[in-house]
Amino acid sequence: DSVGDEIFEVEGEGALSSxxxxxxxxxxxxxxxxxxERVRRLDYGTxxxxxxNPDLFHPSLLGDASSxxxxxxxxxxxxxxxxxxxxHTTSDRHFSYPVTSYPYSYAWNDEGLRVSxxxxxxxxxxxxxxxxxxxxxxxxxxxxxxxxSDLFHIExxxxxxxxxxxxVIGFDPLSVSLRWNAAHYSKTEGTTSSVSPMWxxxxxxxxxxxxxxxxxxxxxxxxxxVFRDIECPPDSSADECSEVHDDEDGGATTSRRRRGTRxxxxxxxxxxxxxxxxxPLTLSLDTIRRTTVIxxxxxFTGVLRLAILPPPQDQPSEYTHQFPxxxxxxxxxxxxxxxxxACHSSVYxxxxxxxxxxxxxxxxxxxxDDTAVVRFRYRTRTMGGVVAASTSTTSSSCDEGEGTELLAxxxxxxxxxxxxxxxxxxxxxPSSRRQFDLTYRTIKGPMVPFIVERSSDRDxxxxxxxxxxxxxxxxxxxxxxxxxxxxxx
Numbered sequence: 026d027s028v029g030d031e032i033f034e035v036e037g038e039g040a041l042s043s044x045x046x047x048x049x050x051x052x053x054x055x056x057x058x059x060x061x062e063r064v065r066r067l068d069y070g071t072x073x074x075x076x077x078n079p080d081l082f083h084p085s086l087l088g089d090a091s092s093x094x095x096x097x098x099x100x101x102x103x104x105x106x107x108x109x110x111x112x113h114t115t116s117d118r119h120f121s122y123p124v125t126s127y128p129y130s131y132a133w134n135d136e137g138l139r140v141s142x143x144x145x146x147x148x149x150x151x152x153x154x155x156x157x158x159x160x161x162x163x164x165x166x167x168x169x170x171x172x173x174s175d176l177f178h179i180e181x182x183x184x185x186x187x188x189x190x191x192x193v194i195g196f197d198p199l200s201v202s203l204r205w206n207a208a209h210y211s212k213t214e215g216t217t218s219s220v221s222p223m224w225x226x227x228x229x230x231x232x233x234x235x236x237x238x239x240x241x242x243x244x245x246x247x248x249x250x251v252f253r254d255i256e257c258p259p260d261s262s263a264d265e266c267s268e269v270h271d272d273e274d275g276g277a278t279t280s281r282r283r284r285g286t287r288x289x290x291x292x293x294x295x296x297x298x299x300x301x302x303x304x305p306l307t308l309s310l311d312t313i314r315r316t317t318v319i320x321x322x323x324x325f326t327g328v329l330r331l332a333i334l335p336p337p338q339d340q341p342s343e344y345t346h347q348f349p350x351x352x353x354x355x356x357x358x359x360x361x362x363x364x365x366x367a368c369h370s371s372v373y374x375x376x377x378x379x380x381x382x383x384x385x386x387x388x389x390x391x392x393x394d395d396t397a398v399v400r401f402r403y404r405t406r407t408m409g410g411v412v413a414a415s416t417s418t419t420s421s422s423c424d425e426g427e428g429t430e431l432l433a434x435x436x437x438x439x440x441x442x443x444x445x446x447x448x449x450x451x452x453x454x455p456s457s458r459r460q461f462d463l464t465y466r467t468i469k470g471p472m473v474p475f476i477v478e479r480s481s482d483r484d485x486x487x488x489x490x491x492x493x494x495x496x497x498x499x500x501x502x503x504x505x506x507x508x509x510x511x512x513x514x
Contacts, residue, residue, distance in 0.1 A: 074098060078112045083194045083204070099196070106201040106228065109133060110193060118176060123158045126200075126228045128335075128434060128465040128472055129235060130158050133203060135191055136176050137165030137245075138226060140235050142333050144466040145296065146348040156468050157348070160249055161296065162331065164235070167243035167319070168207040168222035177245050177317055199377035199403070200229040207242070222324065229374040229403070231433045233366065233465060233474070234301075234330040236373045241324045244306075246290070246331075251315035253291040254281070255308055258299065258367070259358035261287045269307055282309045282321060287367065290318065290331075295351045297334040299363060301370040303327040303408035328408045330373060332366045335463050355463070362463030365449070365474070368423035369432035370408070377403040403477060405431055431477040434465055440473035449474040 077098045079087060088097040100107070108122040109131075115122060120132045120139060132139040140163070143156035163176065169189045170177050189208040193201060204225040222242040226235070237244070257266035266285035284307040288300040293315075300308075309321035336352035357363045382398045407429075435443060440454060448454070449461035453471050465472040 076100075076112060077110050081110050081191065081193055083192045086193065086195075101196070104196070104201075105230070106193075106196065109201070109203070118174070124228070126230045126232070127436070127467045127469075128233065129333075131228055132158070132160070133191065135189065135205075136170050136174060137163050137205075137247075138203070138237075139163050140331075142296075142335070144335075144468070145294075145352070147466075148348060154468060160247075161292070161333070162235075162249070162298065163247040164226075164237060165245045165247075166205070166207075166222065166224050166239065167245060168324075169205045169224070169242070170245070177247055194225065195376065197376045198379045199231075199401070200227055200375070202227050202375065220326075227373070227375045229376065231435060231472075232374055233432060233434050234332045234370065234373065236328065236330050238328050239325050241326055243324050244320045244329060246318045248290075248292050248316055248318075250293045252310055252318060253293050253295075253315075255283055255310040255318060256289040256291065257283055257285065258287050258289045258363075260364070260367075261285065279312055280309045280321075281312055282307055284308075284322070289357060293351075295354055296336060297355055297357065299332045299334065299357075299366055299370075301330045301332075301367070301408070303329075328373065330370050330408075332370075334360065334363055334366075335465055337464075360462055361460035362474075365432060365459075365461050366463075368428050369430060369476075371428060372405050372407055372431050374403045374405050374431060374433075377401060403431055403433070405479075429479060431479075432474065433477055434472040434474055436467070436472060437470040439475075443473065443475050447475040447477065449476065 074097055077100055079098045082098060086099055098110075100110075105126060106124045108124045111121065113122075114120060114134070115132075118134055118136075120134045123130045123132045123139075123141065125131075125143075128142065128144075130141045130143050132141075139160035141158045141161050143158050145161070146157035146159060148155045148157065165177055190206045192204055192206075194204045195202040202225060204223060207222040220241045222240060224237055224239045224242045224244075226237045229236075257268070264285070265287040266283055269282035269284050271279075271281050284305060286302045286305055288302075288308055290298040290300060292298075304325070304327040306320050306325050306327075307322035308318050310318050334355040334357065336355060355363065378401075380400045380402070382400075440448065445456075445458070448456070448458060450456040450458045451461050451471075451474060452464060454473065459476075461474045463474075465474075
């Protein structure tokens with residue numbers, strides 16, 4: 026895929042010595058930012074401005090509108106998130122068409138973010154395999170909701186008052202970052218902060234978590250149908266989760282509340298989600314409607330991470346024309362996958378880079394070296410103080426020395442080339458390594474869980490975010506131009 030020249034950069038000089046290697050690749054230098062000739066999209070007819078909505082980009086990502094012949098909006102060709110920025114939207118509350126960043130699919134509008142785990146709804150016939158997008162969760166905030174909309178059912182109509190601004194604030198080869206800014210809103214009594222409410226999310230490929238960072242915002246989560254309950258995970262301590270006195274009306278419970286940094290949401294379909302918070306907050310479930318979980322402790326500044334616990338699903342032996350309405354439960358108390366998700370919840374990716382290096386021709390002749398190197402580097406952050414805190418999820422869920430590593434998921438072919446010490450043992454790929462009994466499925470096959478250690482080296486052009494790195498070595502480049510990779514962390 027050809028992408029915008031702000032995404033990739035090429036390290037080193039030269040190319041592989043092969044009859045299939047092009048002269049263009051051989052001429053690559055350290056200053057080359059794209060291995061392709063520049064193409065003016067306007068030379069080929071329809072302008073991107075007619076397809077892409079420039080209002081969905083942060084101003085820093087837009088070109089000069091007064092300059093003629095320039096592409097004003099970024100349009101990385103073939104990027105996984107391009108559906109998010111199209112002018113045309115669905116008829117369902119103007120949500121975008123879905124995008125997929127495995128294992129989840131996403132759609133957004135001015136109020137919120139829909140999250141789907143499509144393999145729950147797999148349909149197979151003689152000609153196709155289809156994973157159906159349905160919003161298993163819809164995320165938003167009180168401050169950015171439209172008070173005239175019924176997307177979020179909030180008792181008393183608290184908050185809202187106008188649609189704010191949503192925008193793409195950054196992107197790279199592995200991710201896209203989205204932000205929602207509140208419009209005019211009514212502050213609750215006692216709120217003195219002058220910070221404008223906003224929230225943002227990072228759609229990073231291969232992350233088993235949905236990560237959201239809030240600033241002076243009140244999180245709201247809506248279920249696909251209804252929530253069965255909000256619970257404290259079985260292995261959580263009193264500091265991590267505890268019951269708060271439930272609200273009652275005439276002897277009937279009207280809301281169920283839990284306070285802490287770890288929660289368990291269960292839907293009517295028997296699908297479970299683990300929720301991790303960087304700071305303690307109180308989550309409340311309206312037990313009348315049961316559609317919405319809201320932070321009843323008021324505006325929150327911090328990070329929430331949500332991870333589905335994929336229910337065990339046998340591989341169908343015959344065609345499946347209808348997906349189930351309920352699923353087998355996951356035993357959170359004994360699940361090694363749930364424990365892993367808790368252990369690594371403190372480290373979250375916000376983006377990444379891809380770089381590669383080809384040996385120079387003279388070096389190849391001297392050393393008979395036909396190896397090229399591709400490096401994947403994730404930019405990561407940690408939830409404030411969680412890694413170091415002795416009472417955090419890290420201490421109760423991780424072995425000594427763990428918890429500062431990044432947990433990621435790869436596609437099936439990645440499992441063949443990832444270093445064995447990085448891989449986790451799964452039901453599909455059993456081994457003596459660290460256990461992970463959950464299977465995240467995609468239309469491309471079951472995903473491979475692996476651990477990426479924090480990198481001690483840092484490029485000069487990187488910011489203060491922590492980095493986790495994988496190195497892929499191209500050890501063969503045959504006459505059909507097929508690459509064989511070996512990865513190391």
